[in-house]
Amino acid sequence: MSWSPAGPGMRLQAQMEYKDFYKALGVGRDATADEIKRAYRKLVRKYHPDVNTGPDGAGAEQKFKEIGEAYDVLSDPEKRAAYDQLGASWTEGQAFRPPPDWDAGFEFSGAGHPSDQPDQFGDLFRDLFSQRAAYDRGGQAGARVHVPGQDHHAKILVDLAEAYQGGSREFSLRKPELDAEGRITLRERAIRVTIPKGVRDGQHIRLAGQGAPGVGRGKPGDLYLEVALTAPAGFRIDGRDVYMELPLTPWEAALGARISVDTPSGKVDLRVPDHVQPGKKLRLKGRGIPGRPAGDLYGVVKIVIAPVETEKARKLYEEMARETRYDPRQKAGG
């Protein structure tokens, strides 16, 4: 459970883990406001999820969230004072029960820092439903006011196989909501999504009417799902084109062969030309992600040396060594 800055009305849950915000920013408890700001800016540059989009992205994102959380409290003198009052004897991750009414006597001005809005920090609020979290504006609605509901945004992970075949699957989305006391709670909802055949990485699927409800007779907003395609090991996706590892034996690579390959669209018989080198791409036209036009599938040659397990195999290799006299360290062309 995390302590999400929620502005006015913020309460610690009854049982949670203590978080050392000073440690998160790498500063001492006596750090000045300037030192905290400098430490924060440095860490934000390092861990910003839009900068760290590689395979380590998820780790960076978690770290970024922690930094944001820490800075939100330590950059606000009121929150920092309240936090400091909890004492320094806690250690990171320790089960933590705050003293009753720990925040009594502190007047939270709330609007002082932009992070008081629930959408500023934390992957939950920003990446699941970016921009404006779903505030229930129904109570303010006058009898004749009709406002369309807001669009919502979320990201879904789709397998490469699903992009090839299309399909229908249930996704679980979490939506931040403010409860009656102004606390942020996450409400889960399951939604069935038809994944259209040929969907590409980065494309959006629109679910009409699945965003925030409208006010009055205003129609509900739409839900936009950003598709992130995930490739199995040995595969790489580039737009509609797909690259897959194509392991060959040395003799297949040297002599050429007719082989049968498992591709995302089923088994394919493939003719390997003779004398292919590792890294060479063999194109299977139109076997990439379906569409108009369909993408191509590339088999990227990888040569796998068959293990020398029998005496006969050893003899064959030795014979080849004797007969071919090929030296790969000489200039290419042999």
Place this chain on the structure above:
Amino acid sequence: MAARTSPDPECEIVTTLTLVELCRISGTTRDWVIELVDEGVLDPVGGGQTAWRFESSSITVIARVRRLQHDLCLNIPGAALVLSLADENARLRQHLSQAAGDAPGTPDP
């Protein structure tokens, strides 16, 4: 498009978006999107603003630029530079992890 009350909501791929649609979905202003186009961050097809058609991935690009602007206090050219470097970085990392995966040489089943 009318909302449906059936348990399976209507799903459609958003292929291209007009400038007006993109602004509405992203909650941004027209001028700001035009700035992103001028900076080369967004690359619509079609000549002239009314004929512009944006890829739906532009929604994500806009969200990223906004976050970078807010979190790192960047202006648009700065955010554009970070985006292109981050994308290049991600591409290189992908190649690197593939190359590293090749190194140990997995036995042929």
